[in-house]
Amino acid sequence: MGKLMTESGRPKGRGSRAPIAVWLAPGRSRGYALWFPPMAEPLDPKASPEKLPPPPAPKIKFVTRIARVVTAPIALVIYLLHGKSKIDEIVVYSAPPAFYLWIVIAVGFGLQPLVPELISERAGAWIFIFTLLFFILALLYDMSLKKLVLCSLIVAVIWLFAKYMEDLRHIAIVGPILHHFAALDPQYDAGTMLVISWLLLIPWVCSLFEMVFNRKKKFSPNEIAEFHFGEGSELTDRSGLRFVTRYRDVLETLLGFGGGDLLAVDNHSTVIKRYENIVGLWFHWEKLDRIFHQRATLVDEDEDKEKPEGDIPTA
Numbered sequence: 001m002g003k004l005m006t007e008s009g010r011p012k013g014r015g016s017r018a019p020i021a022v023w024l025a026p027g028r029s030r031g032y033a034l035w036f037p038p039m040a041e042p043l044d045p046k047a048s049p050e051k052l053p054p055p056p057a058p059k060i061k062f063v064t065r066i067a068r069v070v071t072a073p074i075a076l077v078i079y080l081l082h083g084k085s086k087i088d089e090i091v092v093y094s095a096p097p098a099f100y101l102w103i104v105i106a107v108g109f110g111l112q113p114l115v116p117e118l119i120s121e122r123a124g125a126w127i128f129i130f131t132l133l134f135f136i137l138a139l140l141y142d143m144s145l146k147k148l149v150l151c152s153l154i155v156a157v158i159w160l161f162a163k164y165m166e167d168l169r170h171i172a173i174v175g176p177i178l179h180h181f182a183a184l185d186p187q188y189d190a191g192t193m194l195v196i197s198w199l200l201l202i203p204w205v206c207s208l209f210e211m212v213f214n215r216k217k218k219f220s221p222n223e224i225a226e227f228h229f230g231e232g233s234e235l236t237d238r239s240g241l242r243f244v245t246r247y248r249d250v251l252e253t254l255l256g257f258g259g260g261d262l263l264a265v266d267n268h269s270t271v272i273k274r275y276e277n278i279v280g281l282w283f284h285w286e287k288l289d290r291i292f293h294q295r296a297t298l299v300d301e302d303e304d305k306e307k308p309e310g311d312i313p314t315a
Contacts, residue, residue: 088294090287094215095277097139098207100255101200107131108197115188124188138251148250217275221294224264224273236273240266243292245285258282 107128115124137143143151162173213229226234247253247260260281264273278284 088291089218089220090284090291091216091218092275092278092281092284093211094217094275095256095259095279096207096210096215098203099211099279100135100138100252101204101207103255104131104135105197105200105204108193108200111188112190112194115190121188122186125186128188128193129186134251135255138249138255141251142249143251144248145250211279217278219288219291221291236264238292241272242266243288245281247282252277253282256280262288 111119111124111128115121119127159174165171165173166175214227216227218225218227221238223238224236226236228234241264244263244265245260246263253259256277257280259277259279262275262278262281263271264275265271
Protein backbone atom coordinates (compact mmCIF):
# COMPACT_ATOMS: atom_id res chain seq x y z
CA MET A 1 0.00 0.00 0.00
CA GLY A 2 1.14 3.47 -0.62
CA LYS A 3 1.43 6.26 1.92
CA LEU A 4 -0.50 9.57 1.93
CA MET A 5 1.50 12.48 3.22
CA THR A 6 0.28 16.05 3.58
CA GLU A 7 2.23 19.27 3.88
CA SER A 8 1.65 22.95 3.43
CA GLY A 9 2.99 24.28 0.19
CA ARG A 10 2.42 27.02 -2.34
CA PRO A 11 1.16 25.62 -5.64
CA LYS A 12 2.49 27.20 -8.73
CA GLY A 13 0.31 29.94 -10.11
CA ARG A 14 -1.67 30.37 -6.87
CA GLY A 15 -1.59 33.34 -4.61
CA SER A 16 -2.43 31.64 -1.27
CA ARG A 17 -1.11 28.69 0.67
CA ALA A 18 -3.19 25.51 0.52
CA PRO A 19 -2.82 21.90 1.78
CA ILE A 20 -1.01 19.53 -0.59
CA ALA A 21 -1.40 15.74 -0.49
CA VAL A 22 1.49 13.60 -1.84
CA TRP A 23 0.79 10.02 -2.83
CA LEU A 24 3.86 7.72 -2.58
CA ALA A 25 3.63 4.39 -4.33
CA PRO A 26 5.33 1.37 -2.61
CA GLY A 27 8.97 0.96 -3.59
CA ARG A 28 9.21 4.44 -5.20
CA SER A 29 10.69 7.62 -3.84
CA ARG A 30 8.68 9.84 -6.15
CA GLY A 31 4.94 10.31 -5.96
CA TYR A 32 2.09 12.42 -7.29
CA ALA A 33 1.27 15.76 -5.68
CA LEU A 34 -2.42 16.50 -5.38
CA TRP A 35 -3.59 20.05 -4.61
CA PHE A 36 -6.92 20.70 -2.92
CA PRO A 37 -8.40 24.24 -3.02
CA PRO A 38 -8.97 25.80 0.37
CA MET A 39 -12.48 25.55 1.72
CA ALA A 40 -14.42 28.73 2.21
CA GLU A 41 -15.02 29.84 5.74
CA PRO A 42 -18.55 29.14 7.00
CA LEU A 43 -20.86 32.16 6.87
CA ASP A 44 -22.08 33.52 10.13
CA PRO A 45 -25.82 34.26 9.81
CA LYS A 46 -25.60 36.77 12.63
CA ALA A 47 -22.75 38.67 11.05
CA SER A 48 -23.72 41.83 9.14
CA PRO A 49 -23.01 41.62 5.41
CA GLU A 50 -20.19 43.71 4.11
CA LYS A 51 -21.52 46.97 2.70
CA LEU A 52 -20.46 47.65 -0.82
CA PRO A 53 -19.64 51.26 -1.74
CA PRO A 54 -22.59 52.92 -3.49
CA PRO A 55 -22.19 53.37 -7.24
CA PRO A 56 -21.13 56.85 -8.28
CA ALA A 57 -24.03 59.11 -9.22
CA PRO A 58 -24.24 59.78 -12.95
CA LYS A 59 -22.95 63.19 -13.86
CA ILE A 60 -25.45 65.29 -15.77
CA LYS A 61 -23.81 67.82 -17.98
CA PHE A 62 -24.87 71.42 -17.81
CA VAL A 63 -25.78 71.40 -21.50
CA THR A 64 -28.11 68.43 -20.88
CA ARG A 65 -29.86 70.32 -18.10
CA ILE A 66 -30.38 73.32 -20.36
CA ALA A 67 -31.73 71.03 -23.08
CA ARG A 68 -34.25 69.56 -20.67
CA VAL A 69 -35.37 73.00 -19.53
CA VAL A 70 -35.80 74.15 -23.12
CA THR A 71 -37.52 71.02 -24.42
CA ALA A 72 -40.02 70.83 -21.55
CA PRO A 73 -41.88 74.02 -22.58
CA ILE A 74 -41.72 72.91 -26.23
CA ALA A 75 -43.40 69.64 -25.26
CA LEU A 76 -46.08 71.65 -23.49
CA VAL A 77 -46.64 73.74 -26.63
CA ILE A 78 -46.98 70.55 -28.70
CA TYR A 79 -49.57 69.34 -26.21
CA LEU A 80 -51.44 72.64 -26.61
CA LEU A 81 -51.42 72.19 -30.38
CA HIS A 82 -52.38 68.51 -30.41
CA GLY A 83 -54.10 68.07 -27.06
CA LYS A 84 -56.49 65.23 -26.43
CA SER A 85 -60.12 66.07 -27.22
CA LYS A 86 -63.27 64.24 -28.21
CA ILE A 87 -64.22 63.55 -31.79
CA ASP A 88 -67.07 66.06 -31.87
CA GLU A 89 -65.22 68.89 -30.07
CA ILE A 90 -61.90 70.70 -30.13
CA VAL A 91 -60.02 72.74 -27.52
CA VAL A 92 -57.91 75.71 -28.61
CA TYR A 93 -55.92 78.37 -26.77
CA SER A 94 -55.53 82.08 -27.38
CA ALA A 95 -51.94 83.29 -27.02
CA PRO A 96 -51.00 86.46 -25.09
CA PRO A 97 -48.17 88.67 -26.45
CA ALA A 98 -45.69 87.19 -23.95
CA PHE A 99 -46.06 83.81 -25.63
CA TYR A 100 -44.06 85.09 -28.62
CA LEU A 101 -40.97 85.43 -26.42
CA TRP A 102 -40.18 81.80 -27.20
CA ILE A 103 -38.15 82.76 -30.29
CA VAL A 104 -35.84 85.08 -28.33
CA ILE A 105 -35.41 82.48 -25.58
CA ALA A 106 -34.74 79.66 -28.05
CA VAL A 107 -32.13 81.67 -29.98
CA GLY A 108 -30.46 82.79 -26.75
CA PHE A 109 -30.05 79.23 -25.51
CA GLY A 110 -29.33 77.80 -28.96
CA LEU A 111 -26.41 80.09 -29.72
CA GLN A 112 -24.53 79.12 -26.56
CA PRO A 113 -23.15 75.76 -27.87
CA LEU A 114 -22.65 77.15 -31.40
CA VAL A 115 -20.47 80.17 -30.61
CA PRO A 116 -17.56 80.15 -31.30
CA GLU A 117 -17.28 76.49 -32.37
CA LEU A 118 -19.43 76.79 -35.51
CA ILE A 119 -20.12 80.51 -35.98
CA SER A 120 -18.15 83.59 -35.03
CA GLU A 121 -19.00 85.85 -32.12
CA ARG A 122 -19.94 88.70 -34.47
CA ALA A 123 -22.35 86.48 -36.42
CA GLY A 124 -23.90 85.22 -33.20
CA ALA A 125 -24.46 88.79 -32.02
CA TRP A 126 -26.14 89.81 -35.29
CA ILE A 127 -28.37 86.71 -35.22
CA PHE A 128 -29.61 87.62 -31.75
CA ILE A 129 -30.12 91.28 -32.76
CA PHE A 130 -32.20 90.38 -35.82
CA THR A 131 -34.24 87.91 -33.73
CA LEU A 132 -34.98 90.65 -31.22
CA LEU A 133 -35.98 93.04 -34.03
CA PHE A 134 -38.28 90.38 -35.50
CA PHE A 135 -40.01 89.98 -32.14
CA ILE A 136 -40.41 93.74 -31.65
CA LEU A 137 -41.85 94.25 -35.15
CA ALA A 138 -44.32 91.41 -34.58
CA LEU A 139 -45.64 93.17 -31.49
CA LEU A 140 -45.69 96.73 -32.84
CA TYR A 141 -47.09 96.27 -36.34
CA ASP A 142 -49.74 94.10 -37.95
CA MET A 143 -48.07 93.04 -41.17
CA SER A 144 -50.56 91.26 -43.37
CA LEU A 145 -49.33 89.38 -46.41
CA LYS A 146 -50.15 92.30 -48.72
CA LYS A 147 -48.40 94.81 -46.49
CA LEU A 148 -45.38 92.57 -46.12
CA VAL A 149 -45.03 92.14 -49.89
CA LEU A 150 -45.51 95.88 -50.45
CA CYS A 151 -42.94 96.84 -47.82
CA SER A 152 -40.47 94.32 -49.23
CA LEU A 153 -40.87 95.80 -52.72
CA ILE A 154 -40.37 99.33 -51.40
CA VAL A 155 -37.23 98.35 -49.50
CA ALA A 156 -35.89 96.51 -52.56
CA VAL A 157 -36.52 99.51 -54.84
CA ILE A 158 -34.82 101.90 -52.40
CA TRP A 159 -31.85 99.54 -52.08
CA LEU A 160 -31.42 99.19 -55.83
CA PHE A 161 -31.73 102.96 -56.34
CA ALA A 162 -29.12 103.60 -53.64
CA LYS A 163 -26.71 101.08 -55.15
CA TYR A 164 -27.28 102.61 -58.59
CA MET A 165 -26.44 106.09 -57.28
CA GLU A 166 -23.33 104.80 -55.55
CA ASP A 167 -21.99 102.81 -58.51
CA LEU A 168 -22.76 105.22 -61.36
CA ARG A 169 -23.12 108.63 -59.73
CA HIS A 170 -20.64 108.01 -56.90
CA ILE A 171 -23.07 109.35 -54.31
CA ALA A 172 -22.72 107.53 -51.00
CA ILE A 173 -26.11 106.66 -49.53
CA VAL A 174 -26.16 103.13 -48.11
CA GLY A 175 -22.41 102.64 -47.75
CA PRO A 176 -21.85 105.02 -44.80
CA ILE A 177 -24.76 103.49 -42.91
CA LEU A 178 -23.43 99.96 -43.37
CA HIS A 179 -19.92 101.02 -42.43
CA HIS A 180 -21.25 102.70 -39.29
CA PHE A 181 -22.97 99.55 -38.05
CA ALA A 182 -19.96 97.43 -39.02
CA ALA A 183 -17.69 99.76 -37.01
CA LEU A 184 -19.81 99.22 -33.92
CA ASP A 185 -18.58 95.58 -34.00
CA PRO A 186 -21.17 93.84 -31.78
CA GLN A 187 -19.84 90.70 -30.08
CA TYR A 188 -21.66 87.71 -28.64
CA ASP A 189 -21.33 87.33 -24.88
CA ALA A 190 -22.54 83.97 -23.60
CA GLY A 191 -23.18 85.15 -20.05
CA THR A 192 -25.26 88.14 -21.11
CA MET A 193 -27.36 86.12 -23.56
CA LEU A 194 -28.02 83.37 -21.04
CA VAL A 195 -29.06 85.85 -18.37
CA ILE A 196 -31.48 87.51 -20.80
CA SER A 197 -32.88 84.13 -21.85
CA TRP A 198 -33.37 82.92 -18.28
CA LEU A 199 -35.12 86.16 -17.28
CA LEU A 200 -37.40 86.09 -20.33
CA LEU A 201 -38.27 82.47 -19.57
CA ILE A 202 -40.22 83.59 -16.50
CA PRO A 203 -42.90 85.68 -18.31
CA TRP A 204 -43.07 83.05 -21.07
CA VAL A 205 -43.96 80.31 -18.57
CA CYS A 206 -46.50 82.67 -17.00
CA SER A 207 -48.07 83.13 -20.44
CA LEU A 208 -48.51 79.35 -20.71
CA PHE A 209 -50.38 79.29 -17.41
CA GLU A 210 -52.54 82.18 -18.60
CA MET A 211 -53.37 80.28 -21.78
CA VAL A 212 -54.40 77.16 -19.88
CA PHE A 213 -56.42 78.82 -17.12
CA ASN A 214 -57.78 81.97 -18.74
CA ARG A 215 -57.67 81.63 -22.55
CA LYS A 216 -59.07 78.16 -23.14
CA LYS A 217 -61.90 77.73 -25.66
CA LYS A 218 -63.84 74.60 -26.53
CA PHE A 219 -65.81 74.34 -29.78
CA SER A 220 -68.59 71.77 -30.11
CA PRO A 221 -71.42 71.35 -32.63
CA ASN A 222 -73.89 73.20 -30.38
CA GLU A 223 -71.94 75.83 -28.44
CA ILE A 224 -68.65 77.54 -27.71
CA ALA A 225 -67.37 77.43 -24.12
CA GLU A 226 -64.80 79.87 -22.75
CA PHE A 227 -63.10 79.35 -19.41
CA HIS A 228 -61.78 82.17 -17.21
CA PHE A 229 -60.06 81.15 -14.00
CA GLY A 230 -61.50 82.93 -10.96
CA GLU A 231 -64.18 84.68 -13.01
CA GLY A 232 -66.41 81.99 -14.50
CA SER A 233 -67.30 80.43 -17.83
CA GLU A 234 -69.08 81.77 -20.89
CA LEU A 235 -71.25 79.78 -23.29
CA THR A 236 -72.15 81.05 -26.76
CA ASP A 237 -74.87 79.48 -28.86
CA ARG A 238 -73.71 78.72 -32.39
CA SER A 239 -77.10 78.98 -34.04
CA GLY A 240 -77.12 81.48 -36.92
CA LEU A 241 -73.35 82.02 -36.84
CA ARG A 242 -70.71 81.27 -39.40
CA PHE A 243 -66.97 81.44 -38.84
CA VAL A 244 -64.20 83.11 -40.82
CA THR A 245 -60.42 82.93 -40.33
CA ARG A 246 -58.21 86.02 -40.50
CA TYR A 247 -54.41 86.03 -40.54
CA ARG A 248 -53.86 89.73 -39.99
CA ASP A 249 -50.16 89.52 -39.09
CA VAL A 250 -47.76 87.21 -40.91
CA LEU A 251 -45.11 87.61 -38.21
CA GLU A 252 -47.50 86.65 -35.43
CA THR A 253 -48.73 83.75 -37.55
CA LEU A 254 -45.18 82.41 -37.69
CA LEU A 255 -44.60 82.98 -33.97
CA GLY A 256 -47.96 81.40 -33.13
CA PHE A 257 -47.25 78.20 -35.12
CA GLY A 258 -49.85 79.04 -37.73
CA GLY A 259 -51.94 81.16 -35.38
CA GLY A 260 -54.65 83.58 -36.42
CA ASP A 261 -58.03 85.08 -35.55
CA LEU A 262 -61.37 83.29 -35.70
CA LEU A 263 -64.39 85.54 -36.34
CA ALA A 264 -68.00 84.60 -35.63
CA VAL A 265 -70.31 86.57 -37.97
CA ASP A 266 -74.06 86.54 -38.50
CA ASN A 267 -76.07 86.50 -41.72
CA HIS A 268 -75.48 90.25 -42.18
CA SER A 269 -71.67 89.81 -41.99
CA THR A 270 -71.58 91.55 -38.62
CA VAL A 271 -68.80 90.33 -36.33
CA ILE A 272 -70.49 88.95 -33.22
CA LYS A 273 -67.45 87.43 -31.54
CA ARG A 274 -63.71 87.61 -32.20
CA TYR A 275 -61.25 84.99 -30.97
CA GLU A 276 -57.77 86.43 -31.44
CA ASN A 277 -54.36 84.76 -31.68
CA ILE A 278 -55.52 81.14 -31.68
CA VAL A 279 -52.37 79.02 -31.49
CA GLY A 280 -52.10 76.60 -34.42
CA LEU A 281 -55.33 77.76 -36.08
CA TRP A 282 -53.95 76.76 -39.48
CA PHE A 283 -53.62 73.14 -38.31
CA HIS A 284 -56.88 73.11 -36.33
CA TRP A 285 -59.05 74.52 -39.10
CA GLU A 286 -59.80 71.16 -40.75
CA LYS A 287 -61.32 69.77 -37.56
CA LEU A 288 -63.07 73.05 -36.79
CA ASP A 289 -64.63 73.08 -40.25
CA ARG A 290 -65.88 69.52 -39.76
CA ILE A 291 -67.50 70.49 -36.44
CA PHE A 292 -69.12 73.58 -37.99
CA HIS A 293 -70.56 71.53 -40.85
CA GLN A 294 -71.83 68.98 -38.35
CA ARG A 295 -73.84 71.74 -36.71
CA ALA A 296 -75.17 72.92 -40.08
CA THR A 297 -76.28 69.39 -40.96
CA LEU A 298 -78.16 69.04 -37.68
CA VAL A 299 -79.90 72.38 -38.20
CA ASP A 300 -80.99 71.42 -41.73
CA GLU A 301 -82.40 68.12 -40.49
CA ASP A 302 -84.40 69.89 -37.75
CA GLU A 303 -85.81 72.38 -40.25
CA ASP A 304 -86.89 69.55 -42.54
CA LYS A 305 -88.72 67.86 -39.69
CA GLU A 306 -90.58 71.05 -38.77
CA LYS A 307 -91.90 71.64 -42.32
CA PRO A 308 -95.61 70.69 -42.68
CA GLU A 309 -96.39 67.88 -45.04
CA GLY A 310 -97.98 68.96 -48.33
CA ASP A 311 -101.20 67.62 -49.83
CA ILE A 312 -100.83 64.09 -51.01
CA PRO A 313 -102.45 63.65 -54.44
CA THR A 314 -105.01 60.90 -54.65
CA ALA A 315 -105.52 58.69 -57.67
